[in-house]
Amino acid sequence: MQHLSGQPNVVDFKCVFEDSRAVHVVMELCSGGELFDQIISKGHYSEREAVRIFRGVVNVVSVCHFMGVMHRDLKPENFLLSSKDEGAALKVIDFGLSIFIEEGKVYQDLLGSAYYVAPEVLRRGYGKEVDIWSTGVILYILLSGVPPFWAETEKGIFDAVLDGHIDFETEPWPTISSGAKDLVRKMLNMDPKKRLTSAQVLGMLGLNVQVLELNLFGGDPDHPWIKDGGEASDKPMDSAVLSRLKQFRAMNKLRKLALKVIAENLSEEEIKGLKALFANMDADKNGKITYHELKAGLVRLGSKVSEVEVKQLMDAADVDGNGSIDYIEFIAATMHRHKLQREEQLYQTFKYFDKDNSGFITRDELEMAIKDHGNGDKADIREIMSEVDKDHDGRIDYEEFSTMMRGGVQKQGKQVEPKSCMEGTKMEPKCPNEHRDM
Numbered sequence: 001m002q003h004l005s006g007q008p009n010v011v012d013f014k015c016v017f018e019d020s021r022a023v024h025v026v027m028e029l030c031s032g033g034e035l036f037d038q039i040i041s042k043g044h045y046s047e048r049e050a051v052r053i054f055r056g057v058v059n060v061v062s063v064c065h066f067m068g069v070m071h072r073d074l075k076p077e078n079f080l081l082s083s084k085d086e087g088a089a090l091k092v093i094d095f096g097l098s099i100f101i102e103e104g105k106v107y108q109d110l111l112g113s114a115y116y117v118a119p120e121v122l123r124r125g126y127g128k129e130v131d132i133w134s135t136g137v138i139l140y141i142l143l144s145g146v147p148p149f150w151a152e153t154e155k156g157i158f159d160a161v162l163d164g165h166i167d168f169e170t171e172p173w174p175t176i177s178s179g180a181k182d183l184v185r186k187m188l189n190m191d192p193k194k195r196l197t198s199a200q201v202l203g204m205l206g207l208n209v210q211v212l213e214l215n216l217f218g219g220d221p222d223h224p225w226i227k228d229g230g231e232a233s234d235k236p237m238d239s240a241v242l243s244r245l246k247q248f249r250a251m252n253k254l255r256k257l258a259l260k261v262i263a264e265n266l267s268e269e270e271i272k273g274l275k276a277l278f279a280n281m282d283a284d285k286n287g288k289i290t291y292h293e294l295k296a297g298l299v300r301l302g303s304k305v306s307e308v309e310v311k312q313l314m315d316a317a318d319v320d321g322n323g324s325i326d327y328i329e330f331i332a333a334t335m336h337r338h339k340l341q342r343e344e345q346l347y348q349t350f351k352y353f354d355k356d357n358s359g360f361i362t363r364d365e366l367e368m369a370i371k372d373h374g375n376g377d378k379a380d381i382r383e384i385m386s387e388v389d390k391d392h393d394g395r396i397d398y399e400e401f402s403t404m405m406r407g408g409v410q411k412q413g414k415q416v417e418p419k420s421c422m423e424g425t426k427m428e429p430k431c432p433n434e435h436r437d438m
Contacts, residue, residue, distance in 0.1 A: 009060045011080070011091040032081025032088045037270055047180060050142045056090030057138055061131045062198035064098070070107075070127070073097040074134035075116045076141065101128055114157045115147040120192050122158055129192035132201075136187025140166070143176055148188065164190045254353075254384045255404055256319050256332065257369055261349050263332040271331055278330045288324035350401050360395040 012028035035053065057079065064071050073094065082089040097111055108124040118133035120126040140148040148167065149160040166188055167173070168181050189195040268275070281289050281297035289297070295310045317325045317333040325333070353361045353369050366381055388396050388404045 009056045009090055009092060010063065011093045027093070028082075028091070030080035030082050030091050030093070032083045032085075033269070035076045035079040035081065035090065047143070047177060050139070050180075052087070053090065053142060054139055057135055058198060058201045060090075060092045061135055062202055064131065065101075065128050065198055068101050069095075069098055070101050071095065071098045071131050071134075073112050073116075074131055074138065075113050076138055114154050115149065117158070117161060118192070119162050119164065119190055122162060127192065129195050129197075132187055132195050132198060133192075135198075135201075136184055139180075139187065140184050143180055143184070144172055148184075164188075253319075253370065253380050254366065254388065256316075258349050258353070258401075258405060259332040259335070260319055260328055261352050262345055263328050263335060265345070265348070266331065266335070271335065274331055274334055275327075277334070278327055281330075288326050289330060290324050294325065346402055346405055347398070349405075350398050353401075360397055361401065362395050366396075 011030060014026040014028065016023065016025050018024070057074070060079075061071070061074070071092075073096065074092075078092055078094040080091050080093050082091055099107075105127075106125050107127065110121065110124060112118075112121060112130075112134075116134040116137045118126060118130040121130055137148060149157055151157045151160055166185065173181065183201075186196045187201070263271075277297075278289070279285075280300075281293050283293050283296070291310065291314050294314055295307075298310065314325065317329050319329050319332070320326075350361070351357070353365055355365050355368070363381060363385065366384060367378075370380060385394070385396070388400050390400050390403075391397075
């Protein structure tokens, strides 16, 4: 971090000091929050805004590679905004898995975060091209709200990455420009040697790069989507609300209740975009969304849904079964799933259900939670225990709860206290501090 300090899209390193208990790193204050939090709070945003954000991400990769650093863990959670002002600078904050590049060396360490890991990492033979892959994944998410490689398990995600199929057919991709899809394809090329370089991408952005490299590798400084004044549209992109509701529909009852607990504790800043969306759907302003209001709201957002689908979505989000969706139920169903990766929120939610602080959620505690927060019966409890209690000891520990909540998010080892291991780790049950090179 000190090596890169002073670069416009890298958090500024101030100083470091050590006491008897810890090493303290003092960095530049970034008061604007996480990249995704700002996007979510704004509700809709356009391809042109995605280009602006993407410039900062690519600039980080370019600076890192120019300075001889491979980041190896690029993901939206590692980007903060310098302030809450419109157009605030994007800053990368975490270099825990980064390493100085040795030219000609083939790296074999299996590390990173599952959604963003390149196929050559899984094959244990890679170089700095992995950062471009991760950046391509970030662009895909910026445009669609979901990762390109998804599954319910870590192994499933890895299999999808190795398969390399990129979905450009399902919503919202039919409405996204061909230029945007073309850039994603070039950054997510399975062959790292044919993948775009950071210099090529910056060339497409219209920034100053070496013309020779662009000519040799086929870069296009006049790419129609990403250049200034290009085809990236100002039109708001289709809402991701429907797809999130569909994900929510597939969750078990405990996970839905847990999301409701998380939603109750989110700040106004984190959910202001969804708050406005709820108000727009709640036509009669009674604090609840009915079947007809949900259907009309989804149609206004441009979603094509059948009567059956609306009914299914309604049933899924209506946790307490009273025939309507209240404010907290709506926030729980539509908030962005990346919040499930936050260790503090998961651990505090687990403690909410673990009433006696035993370190386990028992059947009685589960029954109490279902009774307090929604409708349910013994069949629901049996279903939850069957799905979540992997070691069949009749209770749910924190690791089982965390695995259920994260779904396809990478497993991070047994954790009893929050922040015992940070996200973006070696893909082995060890604390990543053991593997940090910078």
